[in-house]
Amino acid sequence: MQGKIIWYLIMLLWKQKRKKKVAPKVKPALNGRLLGLGLFAFSGLSLAGLALFYYGTKIETRRYRLENLEVETEQESLMPLIAAVNADDATAKAGRPLRRYQNLKILHLSDLHLSGQDDHKVEFIRGITDDDYDLVVLTGDVFEFEHGLKYGEHLLSRKPRLGAYAVFGNHDYYDYSILNKTLGRVVRKLRHPAQKKDVTPHAQALVKGGFVPLVNESVHLADENIFIVGIDYPGIAPEHLQTIMDRAPAAALKLGLFHLPKKLDMLAQAGFHLAFGGHTHGGQVRLPGFGALVTDSELERHEASGLIKRGSTTFHISRGLGADPRSNIRLFCPPAATVIELRHGLYV
Numbered sequence: 001m002q003g004k005i006i007w008y009l010i011m012l013l014w015k016q017k018r019k020k021k022v023a024p025k026v027k028p029a030l031n032g033r034l035l036g037l038g039l040f041a042f043s044g045l046s047l048a049g050l051a052l053f054y055y056g057t058k059i060e061t062r063r064y065r066l067e068n069l070e071v072e073t074e075q076e077s078l079m080p081l082i083a084a085v086n087a088d089d090a091t092a093k094a095g096r097p098l099r100r101y102q103n104l105k106i107l108h109l110s111d112l113h114l115s116g117q118d119d120h121k122v123e124f125i126r127g128i129t130d131d132d133y134d135l136v137v138l139t140g141d142v143f144e145f146e147h148g149l150k151y152g153e154h155l156l157s158r159k160p161r162l163g164a165y166a167v168f169g170n171h172d173y174y175d176y177s178i179l180n181k182t183l184g185r186v187v188r189k190l191r192h193p194a195q196k197k198d199v200t201p202h203a204q205a206l207v208k209g210g211f212v213p214l215v216n217e218s219v220h221l222a223d224e225n226i227f228i229v230g231i232d233y234p235g236i237a238p239e240h241l242q243t244i245m246d247r248a249p250a251a252a253l254k255l256g257l258f259h260l261p262k263k264l265d266m267l268a269q270a271g272f273h274l275a276f277g278g279h280t281h282g283g284q285v286r287l288p289g290f291g292a293l294v295t296d297s298e299l300e301r302h303e304a305s306g307l308i309k310r311g312s313t314t315f316h317i318s319r320g321l322g323a324d325p326r327s328n329i330r331l332f333c334p335p336a337a338t339v340i341e342l343r344h345g346l347y348v
């Protein structure tokens with residue numbers, strides 16, 4: 001009996017010891033599983049990141065779209081004058097002067113950033129310009145590298161009824177380096193290269209293609225009484241703009257072209273009915289439910305593209321059809337050109 005008890009105690013002690021030896025093995029197993037899960041998650045996230053990067057750089061940048069918008073503007077400032085002129089008219093007596101509409105179909109192109117490898121983009125542009133437009137407007141960053149100049153004469157398949165007009169952007173004027181695009185974001189001095197380019201070859205390439213480049217200049221289309229002003233990058237002094245606007249005939253429809261959205265309130269005060277801009281690329285990278293991360297301009301994030309208002313002026317900010325090839329990634333922000341059906345109310 002005693003022997004049995006001693007044997008039982010020995011067995012108990014041995015089991016206890018064994019338990020103690022086995023217990024520490026639990027931790028490495030758990031750590032190993034956690035490490036495995038971590039590696040799995042890291043690999044998954046890396047793969048998803050790579051897939052998103054591939055999609056953003058190789059696929060979405062080529063998903064060109066043609067979008068349509070309707071815009072209404074009106075010649076408000078002439079109302080009292082016209083009402084007085086039409087005093088005998090029954091409609092005027094009722095306090096509502098006669099009204100007619102000027103309808104225009106305008107194609108807005110922007111930020112083409114043409115380098116030497118843009119056959120697909122130019123093919124898209126030639127496809128959409130093979131239509132009946134009253135006007136085509138191009139709001140800067142037309143050429144990225146000199147090799148892109150060859151495309152200038154091929155952009156328009158058909159001449160728009162009232163012509164095509166263009167302004168230049170910062171990428172027309174500067175050959176940016178990677179330093180400008182990285183450190184330049186925080187150090188203002190490095191934002192642009194020291195040397196501004198001569199854009200004469202750019203202007204020649206556009207003229208060959210049927211565009212009229214406007215460098216702080218205006219044109220008046222007398223038959224339709226349309227006054228177009230092209231504001232050069234990076235902007236224009238208020239007095240200079242006022243001098244130009246003073247030349248606009250009474251009751252003219254006033255259209256503005258610019259690249260960088262800057263001092264939009266000043267442009268509104270100058271009396272534009274509709275003005276077209278670019279530069280933002282719509283943010284280029286947009287997050288679902290959040291929108292554009294940046295606009296690279298005075299605009300708020302929700303104003304990164306589309307129609308916005310300042311005073312009684314309507315602005316259309318284009319997402320553009322390209323970007324600097326060195327940073328051309330687009331997410332949830334496909335490149336676009338826009339057809340604007342403008343209905344401008346006039347009091348006659």
Ligand SMILES: [Fe+2]
Nearest residue numbers: 111141279323
């Ligand atoms: Fe641009």
